[in-house]
Amino acid sequence: MRPALYARTCSSAALVVLILATAPALAAPLEMPGGLLIEAEDFAERSPDDGSFAEPMASSHALGQQAVFRFFPHEGRCTYRFKVEKQGVYYLWLRYAAEHGPQMRWALDPADPPDADDVRRYDVESTGALDGPDAWRWGRLGKMELDAGDHRVVLFGAPIRIDALWVGRKDAPVDTKAVQQMRAAEMRAHMQHPIEPIVPAWLTEVEPYRLPEWYDAIRVCVHTRLSLPWREKNPDVFANAGKKFASLGFREVARHIKTGSEPAWWPSAVGAVLDDAHEVNLAKQIIDEAHAAGCRIIVYHRHMEDSYLAEEHPEWTARDKHGKVIIKRGPKICFNTPYAEFLETRLVELARMGADGFYFDEVHMPKPFCRCENCRKKFREICEMEYPEEDNPLDPAYQKAIELNNITIEQTFRRWRKAIHAVNPECVLLVSSNTYPTLDDRHTTHRLYQIADSMKTEFNLPVRPLQAGRWLFEGDPTIVRPETDAMLALGYAIARDACGGRPPHVWTHALPNALHARFATAGLIAHGTIANLDHSEATIPDPELFAEAVALGNQIAPAFAGARPMRWAAVHFSEYARDLDMPLGEEAWRNVLHPTYGMFATLLRARLPVTILTDSQLEQGRLDGVSVLLLPAPERLTEAMQRSVQAFEQAGGVVIRQQADWAWHSAGERLQQAGAGLRAAMADAIDAAPVTVKGGPEKMHAVSYLHGDRRGLTVALVNDFSWVFTGRAKLRNGEPNPLYQEAITRQPPAPCRNVSVSLQLPVKVESVTDIAQGKVLATQANGAQTRIALDSFDCTAVLVIRLTEPLP
Numbered sequence: 001m002r003p004a005l006y007a008r009t010c011s012s013a014a015l016v017v018l019i020l021a022t023a024p025a026l027a028a029p030l031e032m033p034g035g036l037l038i039e040a041e042d043f044a045e046r047s048p049d050d051g052s053f054a055e056p057m058a059s060s061h062a063l064g065q066q067a068v069f070r071f072f073p074h075e076g077r078c079t080y081r082f083k084v085e086k087q088g089v090y091y092l093w094l095r096y097a098a099e100h101g102p103q104m105r106w107a108l109d110p111a112d113p114p115d116a117d118d119v120r121r122y123d124v125e126s127t128g129a130l131d132g133p134d135a136w137r138w139g140r141l142g143k144m145e146l147d148a149g150d151h152r153v154v155l156f157g158a159p160i161r162i163d164a165l166w167v168g169r170k171d172a173p174v175d176t177k178a179v180q181q182m183r184a185a186e187m188r189a190h191m192q193h194p195i196e197p198i199v200p201a202w203l204t205e206v207e208p209y210r211l212p213e214w215y216d217a218i219r220v221c222v223h224t225r226l227s228l229p230w231r232e233k234n235p236d237v238f239a240n241a242g243k244k245f246a247s248l249g250f251r252e253v254a255r256h257i258k259t260g261s262e263p264a265w266w267p268s269a270v271g272a273v274l275d276d277a278h279e280v281n282l283a284k285q286i287i288d289e290a291h292a293a294g295c296r297i298i299v300y301h302r303h304m305e306d307s308y309l310a311e312e313h314p315e316w317t318a319r320d321k322h323g324k325v326i327i328k329r330g331p332k333i334c335f336n337t338p339y340a341e342f343l344e345t346r347l348v349e350l351a352r353m354g355a356d357g358f359y360f361d362e363v364h365m366p367k368p369f370c371r372c373e374n375c376r377k378k379f380r381e382i383c384e385m386e387y388p389e390e391d392n393p394l395d396p397a398y399q400k401a402i403e404l405n406n407i408t409i410e411q412t413f414r415r416w417r418k419a420i421h422a423v424n425p426e427c428v429l430l431v432s433s434n435t436y437p438t439l440d441d442r443h444t445t446h447r448l449y450q451i452a453d454s455m456k457t458e459f460n461l462p463v464r465p466l467q468a469g470r471w472l473f474e475g476d477p478t479i480v481r482p483e484t485d486a487m488l489a490l491g492y493a494i495a496r497d498a499c500g501g502r503p504p505h506v507w508t509h510a511l512p513n514a515l516h517a518r519f520a521t522a523g524l525i526a527h528g529t530i531a532n533l534d535h536s537e538a539t540i541p542d543p544e545l546f547a548e549a550v551a552l553g554n555q556i557a558p559a560f561a562g563a564r565p566m567r568w569a570a571v572h573f574s575e576y577a578r579d580l581d582m583p584l585g586e587e588a589w590r591n592v593l594h595p596t597y598g599m600f601a602t603l604l605r606a607r608l609p610v611t612i613l614t615d616s617q618l619e620q621g622r623l624d625g626v627s628v629l630l631l632p633a634p635e636r637l638t639e640a641m642q643r644s645v646q647a648f649e650q651a652g653g654v655v656i657r658q659q660a661d662w663a664w665h666s667a668g669e670r671l672q673q674a675g676a677g678l679r680a681a682m683a684d685a686i687d688a689a690p691v692t693v694k695g696g697p698e699k700m701h702a703v704s705y706l707h708g709d710r711r712g713l714t715v716a717l718v719n720d721f722s723w724v725f726t727g728r729a730k731l732r733n734g735e736p737n738p739l740y741q742e743a744i745t746r747q748p749p750a751p752c753r754n755v756s757v758s759l760q761l762p763v764k765v766e767s768v769t770d771i772a773q774g775k776v777l778a779t780q781a782n783g784a785q786t787r788i789a790l791d792s793f794d795c796t797a798v799l800v801i802r803l804t805e806p807l808p
Helices: 176-191 201-206 213-217 229-233 235-246 282-292 307-312 339-353 373-383 396-423 446-451 484-497 514-526 543-559 575-581 585-605 615-619 639-650 669-681 683-687 738-744
Strands: 030-032 035-039 045-047 055-058 066-069 077-084 088-097 103-108 119-123 137-146 149-156 161-168 220-224 252-258 296-301 357-360 428-432 454-458 505-508 530-534 569-572 610-613 628-631 654-657 691-694 701-706 712-718 756-760 765-770 780-782 785-789 796-803
Touching: 030 176, 035 077, 077 161, 088 103, 103 137, 119 137, 149 161, 176 396, 176 575, 201 396, 201 446, 220 235, 220 543, 229 235, 235 252, 235 282, 252 282, 282 296, 282 339, 296 339, 339 396, 373 396, 396 428, 396 446, 428 446, 446 615, 454 484, 484 585, 484 610, 505 514, 514 530, 514 543, 514 701, 514 712, 514 796, 530 543, 543 712, 543 796, 569 585, 575 585, 585 610, 585 669, 615 639, 628 639, 639 654, 669 683, 691 701, 691 712
Parallel strands: 220 252, 220 530, 252 296, 296 357, 357 428, 428 454, 454 505, 505 530, 569 610, 569 628, 628 654
Antiparallel strands: 030 035, 035 161, 045 077, 055 066, 066 161, 077 149, 088 137, 088 161, 103 119, 103 149, 691 756, 701 712, 712 796, 756 785, 765 796, 780 785
16 A cells, blocks of 8 residues: 555545545545545455455556455455545445456445445446456446545455545546546656755766776677586586687686575685585686686676575565565575675675676666565655555655665665775676666666676667556557667667766577577677677587677677767667656656657667767766767756756757657657658758768668777678577477577578768778778768778678877
8 A cells, every 4th residue: 555645635526535544554545626536455454454355466557557456255345434524425436347247245334344234236347358458447336425524435355356446426437547647746746856866976986987908808708607506417517618618719708606595606704605615616716717718707696695694684685565585596685784795795705816707687676676674664764754565656655665776776886896896996897787778667777887887788688578668569559669670779779878888798698590699799799789698508619609609709899999989969868757757658658768769760770870878977967079969858857957958058069859749659650750850950960970871771780989099980880680589499398489499590681782981070081991891991082071882791890990190
């Protein structure tokens, strides 16, 4: 049930909203024109009250994005309380979903327990389903003659789901959209005052860090999950993995050093240690063996679970809403405990052993948030609110708890980063973003990725279905789903640019064959990332699958070492604007996410240099090198963002603001008109763009980079790679995955032909080399413009352009 935050009065409807002293966690009924809305999950009492009956559930189609399921057996009942000011006739309505047509029983102000004479009956009509956009309807249970004062309604169990009750007029209750909008307005009032500022004072401490040269120079890595069982299953591979991977051409290995909740593989000063790890330091052996093979090693350290600590300190464990310990690869431990200090000790130990980096996977803290007593106490102290018990996105306390969860993650990684870099400044922290590249999940924020040395993400994560709001794409032809290749490109751009242009590590697993591996590697590196190719432990080493991809990655890597994306155009990705609409997924997509995708995709298709700018980067005025700033949600900028935009404009920068008639969420002609409108608005800027690319197929991508010495550019061209399969070779039941089997037969797209690159730079071009093909290319100068014609290529072309002098 939502916390009691507000009390309201509606004299026009002769209703008084009451927050009862007997139920301090009871949310206020919602005052609406002509009546009073009571959410079904806001019952004053329920019986039985043991979790077996009337459980709240998330539902994106419910009024408050939450409904009540398990509303059975018949003897169960929920009681709802309200108060009216005046005597009169009122009607009781129920919003429900039902697959069949059972009989509903209810009672007004009954005895306790209710007498048979108190019970009324209503014949429920089937809605055809238990959830979905068309599953819910209002049914008028009956008429009530009420005296002024307090009243109770009891609903008895039935095989249906219930969403809300309405006390008021005879005709149909209030429009459901109006209810959601009022709940959202209540929630936004809290979200406009976040717990942590967009740019807290501590954020300046991350500015001086620069990636070590070794990390920037290697653009293809191998990932293996050689967990402890492989030590006995295949001791040769376990002991000599670095040498075997080096034989394939890999110079960087990501390898397990702690897989789950097991004891440490080394003689740690804290916690449980493997029985033989005091005599045999497995962690150091693994690190030293990789180094001896000529490889850098990123150690996969599972940082969320620990069975020993869960037993020694059960009060440290992360909990779900039922108070149960959260289990994945063992019991999860909450960071709002001394566990963060415990882990710091272990990470420093590994850094001193020579680990070149840490691979921090998954979510860090539970989603949507941890419900242990430590988190509850911290929440109450900071927010002065009761901790949310249910997953209701329209509850302000729910959104605040997500904020606090994210802050805890940020605080923890700030601590670890400082400690690890104090031991070894060249030890890189790869911090998982989980669903961040999908744009539509509040788990983790832009602040974390200013802290992170590099973001860890996954190849197909930007296009995974069923994130918040993505149900809009199912069954509604009027709402467009962004094209797959554009979603991938934007996901990689966010993963890269949220970290200040530092290359993210992109895990790429279950590649079916060498063709998929080569195109995946080319696409990832072209977009400024590190291709982290997952190698099955059973086939190490596998030259047939990986040799071509590794050779390509090593060949083109020098073009990206020390280079950063050219920031000619920057699209603002506003988490702040998105979050205000996120509880109403459709609103977030229409108002923020679709415009962000639309603007980015338009520039991607035009092959213009485009990057992403986060909220904190905009507030800080980090617009160096940017000529064109695109604002998908210009009406929802903070004062600090507005000051940065104003200063940018005053310095001569071009600002493109989302226009009302740019309907990026639409399909067909209206979407095309939005793209044409954007191109027209920035026509003058496009004419002066430093890099433009013509020709080739529509889904060929071009990404431009500026070298660290400013005397060179890299223009990376890559054929469509959105057809590449990553995922599972086998289903969870062990059967072959039919999608994987189908992917093996896929053919690559046609080669890219008639491609040319035009440069408009204030200095002259000295030389151009396509290092993917190993060819020096001719140039044609015409005034300030230089044109470069390319030979056809099947997968990628990577142009290294050297200039006669540095760019100003």
